[in-house]
Amino acid sequence: MSDDEPEAMRWSTENCTISRTMEILGDKWTFHVLRELFVGVRRFEDIRARAGIPRQVLTERLAGLIERGLIRRQPYRLPGQRERYEYRLTQAGLDLYPVLVAMVQWGDQYLPLDDGPPLEARHRGTCNEHVSVVLRCEAGHEPTPREVAFRPGPGAQPRALAG
Amino acid sequence: MSDDEPEAMRWSTENCTISRTMEILGDKWTFHVLRELFVGVRRFEDIRARAGIPRQVLTERLAGLIERGLIRRQPYRLPGQRERYEYRLTQAGLDLYPVLVAMVQWGDQYLPLDDGPPLEARHRGTCNEHVSVVLRCEAGHEPTPREVAFRPGPGAQPRALAG
């Protein structure tokens, strides 16, 4: 192989963080479920109806998210009704906020609607300003996407098969 | 319906930015492809081999990403070989950096490996420091996930069906 092949070709994708994260997040229904939880919709029927998920798929996705620790199942009881369950984000789930905000930010830029964004992230409480994500390096710079590069880290494994 | 139902239930998900973004990004293979492009792997065979994607699926995903404007197909020619094509991120694709960085950041925190992260985002050039994403509001605060809320924006549509 010639020398101009990208450095990344020498590293395994086996343990890649993006892959492992996608094992959890990696399908559209999971993201739909997370969106509902992030906007405060927590009950099975409400999630199903709003997101348009087949019930069976919703059941399966909720179970997966619980198993991975992103959400928990919690009993609730409306006055005069029997106990039921709702789903809530754990800290691990909440910490996906930057991912969701980054996606909304990208979508608002590249798939804009005439009427403006249908969903906005805001700083709760008195501030109430619009929240976005920014890239920042440890030296305090805020690089543009072109100034950022993914590199193999300490946990990178060489690839088994020759390139 | 009782009054404690979340505000979000009154709004449609039809035009939701997350949904529309997930129409493009929303499956694991698409993310695998993007990862390869972000780390600099650009050729069909290289992407296929590293990401372990079935060829047909790769063909289909690349076509989709081109159609959506996230990548472009560009000819290249190695010395003594015929012209072939490689795939490169457009500006729209590059602007997904915050999404990918946010995912890596989450994965490194919640799915850590013994040896440390296999992939790191760094500020290119002389700086070379580690890059992360932060949430920031327009007043300059950097809220924690719990201090952020998604709210209906100007483009929010009321829901067609009653609650």
Add this chain to the structure above:
DNA sequence: TTGGCTGAGTCTGTCAAGCGGACTTATCCT
């Protein structure tokens, strides 16, 4: 000039997953 190599696909059959719609269960209210 023929034959082989390689990158970038296409084709084919199998099998798992998604899907809509009907059905179930448990508890509350009237």
Add this chain to the structure above:
DNA sequence: AGGATAAGTCCGCTTGACAGACTCAGCCAA
């Protein structure tokens, strides 16, 4: 007792993923 409702389970059809074989185009070596 009868009806309502949230949260599922069950069923059959269809779509998509998948592995593996095949194709095609241009370059190289003999």
